[in-house]
Amino acid sequence: MTDGSATAVGLKRVKMRMITAVAVMFTLTCSGSFGMEDIIGSSGPGLTMVMLLVLPFLWALPMALTSAELGSALPEEGGFYRWVRRALGEFWGFQAGWWWQLSLYVDTAVYVALTLDYMAGWFDMPGWVRWLIGFGIILIFAYINIRGIDITGWVLTAIQVIVIVPFVTLIILGFAKAQVSPLSPFIAEGETFFGAMGLGLAVAMWMYSGYESMSTLAGEIERPQHVIPRALLINMGIVIPFYVLTTAAGYMAVGEWSSWSTEGGEGAIDFIEAGRAVGGGAVAGMLIAALVAGNLGLFTGYLATGSRPAYVLSKDKLFFRWFGKEHPKYGTPYRSILFMALLNSVLIIGSFSFLIVIDVFLLMFAYMTILTAMIVLRVKEPNLERRFRIPLPTWALIAWFVPFFGIAILALFTNGWAYFVGGCVGVLSGPAAYLIFKSRYHGVELPDTLLVSKDAAGTLPLPTPAAEEV
């Protein structure tokens, strides 16, 4: 029935095994615990453990379950852009897509830059060599993306094996050689509870983000309403213990909480140093490989998901038409992928850290519109077929989402005033862009059917016989 052939929409739909989908989701939401070091060093180990255990229920789970429910109801290419558009109209759908897309354009370059920075730590290389290597990395993974999300999925699966094995090794050896309690000290010495929490909260939020990302690929996966929600929920069950156990084991083996940092330098401790302490150069080497692979995985995964909103906006005649073309052979939005790759190859040239300013703002605003759309659809379309439905009444969902909104708003103010204002600039680009593109291209009307590729027989994906409680 489904041979993955390209349809009239132009996108090729592929069969994705659950393990591949989970690997893709793990890439987008985790890809290693690197980054946790900063939370330990700024908030204190005990508070870090509490945040890692509590925050997912206030931050990650709302987005993950929202993505599962709406992904099962509206499994359309473009994902959350479509959900917001259906709930709140074209303007707000565009805002969500635009803000998220913009943040991803910068984000993906960061992962390549981090990889290059790490390599520069081992080898002395002139700037142009650094850039050339980065450009090569970008081209390779852009090519993989253009070949198709099935191949991308396999590559990401292999990458995550390289990421997970060293951390599992660290968990085993770290607990075996534990010297200190993971809860001591509870908060960073010299800080108040809220002060300590504020320092690590932004990183913890970042580590628990990304659950909406895979939704943009829904139109290219067979039975997305089955695959993606399940992958989401399986992944949550993996990521939370992964973060908690790796962080606990790493810290317990080494201690010295105030030295934990991703910045490196004299006396700094990170997971690689923790690995060296418990397993010598071999484990440290494995973790270095995990760091590099993890960043490359993040780049590849977000190049895949992050290129889709521009493509879908273009198909909806709300963006440059150039972006809305599919590869004639591979059935992927190759121009959108290429543009993102080329933009990244420019961004890795210099220090673009000032652009990361807008990242948090854009993502927080996009997230808030997605959760708002969730509630609006529950109210506006209560009978929309939801193959997975969060087992909570709408009023309870609203109550549960309140802390999420509070955290998102708090995040806007955590980085300083220059960051705050810079972020406002990013957010304001949304309405300006809509006014320009809508005036120029006018948009399209969407019938109330799914924008999902049909299979070779020309039929839409069959619904599952009964609502699934995953």
Add this chain to the structure above:
Amino acid sequence: MRKAAMVLAWLAGLCILGIGIWLLVAQPSIEKDWLGVWVEEMEIGSPFDMGGAATITGIVALVFAGLTFVGALLIPTRFAVAGVLIVVLDMLACLGVAMSPDPKLGVIVWAIPGLMMGFVGFLLGMELQRVQEPEGIAELE
């Protein structure tokens, strides 16, 4: 929504006019350390002093006010253009605030007109969604 946007645009313009006059008359001491906080927080660029900063920013504010009034006048007939103009002015002003010696104070000063101008953009965007005829139906299969 156009009417609401127009009212907000006029009010924003008046606020900016007030800010400009205040800068020119009160001449606050803002010459030193432009980009200082920016460099401290974002580690890019070099701080600099700007002689006559109060006069310069006051004049810029008056120009911004004038352009905002132009935008307000355009709303009834060319509201998309007006919306882009007003939002872009807001973005430029935000950049100026971020580069100023005291962005926190700048945010406080710019908060009201900035928010109003932002709302203008959002209102006019929703208005455009309402009135602009789409071009055909999406290709779905």
